[in-house]
Amino acid sequence: MHKCYLLVVGVAILAIFSLSQVIAGESEESMCIPMGDIVIEPPDQIESKRAAVTFPHATHFSYTCNTCHHKWDKEAPVLSCMAANCHDIVAIPKNVEGTKTDPELSSRYYKTAYHSACIGCHKTIKQQNKAIENAYRSTGASIQSSGPTACSECHPKE
Numbered sequence: 153m154h155k156c157y158l159l160v161v162g163v164a165i166l167a168i169f170s171l172s173q174v175i176a177g178e179s180e181e182s183m184c185i186p187m188g189d190i191v192i193e194p195p196d197q198i199e200s201k202r203a204a205v206t207f208p209h210a211t212h213f214s215y216t217c218n219t220c221h222h223k224w225d226k227e228a229p230v231l232s233c234m235a236a237n238c239h240d241i242v243a244i245p246k247n248v249e250g251t252k253t254d255p256e257l258s259s260r261y262y263k264t265a266y267h268s269a270c271i272g273c274h275k276t277i278k279q280q281n282k283a284i285e286n287a288y289r290s291t292g293a294s295i296q297s298s299g300p301t302a303c304s305e306c307h308p309k310e
């Protein structure tokens with residue numbers, strides 16, 4: 153599927169250990185980081201309306217891991233966004249009549265979570281770029297590529 157790189161978390165590798173011991177070492181914790189494209193599909197229960205989204209993971213590594221993996225403690229394995237008790241609600245949360253939908257509940261709806269993270273960040277950059285371009289005097293700030301915000305750029309037409 154995609155290439156994987158190993159990241160040794162925490163523990164420093166002591167020179168006195170041989171390589172094989174390092175690999176077999178019990179105190180070592182390593183993690184497989186997908187470096188290529190990750191195809192993000194809706195949960196199984198969903199009959200999808202749009203094509204799956206191809207997410208170039210490493211293109212985003214100028215950000216810290218916790219920008220997206222916001223609950224990751226840098227030790228435990230990185231969980232999928234849709235893991236239990238995370239963004240695990242598969243249908244749009246309906247609000248009880250006369251009440252506002254609990255924002256926490258909304259953000260547990262997987263689609264809202266992905267859209268606000270992915271489109272939200274790309275849009276913010278576009279807005280910043282527009283402000284830079286519209287500035288009467290040059291601010292010296294440079295235009296940054298933003299990532300897509302149009303539906304078909306993430307969900308290609310099938």
Ligand code: HEC
Binds near residue numbers: 186219
């Ligand atoms: C811009 C957002 C973003 C950044 C930054 C990011 N990731 Fe991810 N990462 C994702 C998304 C989205 C997935 C796919 C998760 C899913 O399928 O729900 C993912 C998946 C992963 C997975 C696989 C998880 C699994 O489900 O098995 C690992 C491991 C991972 N990332 C590690 C990292 C590390 C380490 C960094 C920092 C170097 C990092 N990521 C930076 C968004 C990001």
Ligand code: HEC
Binds near residue numbers: 208215219271277297
């Ligand atoms: C915190 C900000 C941030 C988040 C969150 C984020 N992106 Fe991006 N994305 C970027 C930036 C910046 C670029 C432009 C990178 C470049 O061209 O160097 C980009 C580029 C892209 C590209 C175009 C890559 C290319 O090669 O042209 C795709 C596709 C993309 N993002 C998808 C996603 C998806 C899907 C998610 C959510 C899972 C996501 N992004 C989340 C900042 C973000």
Ligand code: HEC
Binds near residue numbers: 193194198270
């Ligand atoms: C930056 C990337 C990005 C953009 C732009 C984007 N989406 Fe999404 N969308 C996602 C991701 C990631 C998911 C979660 C994975 C999935 O369900 O396919 C998702 C999920 C969905 C889903 C639920 C799953 C399904 O296929 O039924 C729908 C519907 C959807 N998006 C419609 C849209 C529409 C309409 C637009 C334009 C207004 C749009 N998306 C723009 C990334 C994006």
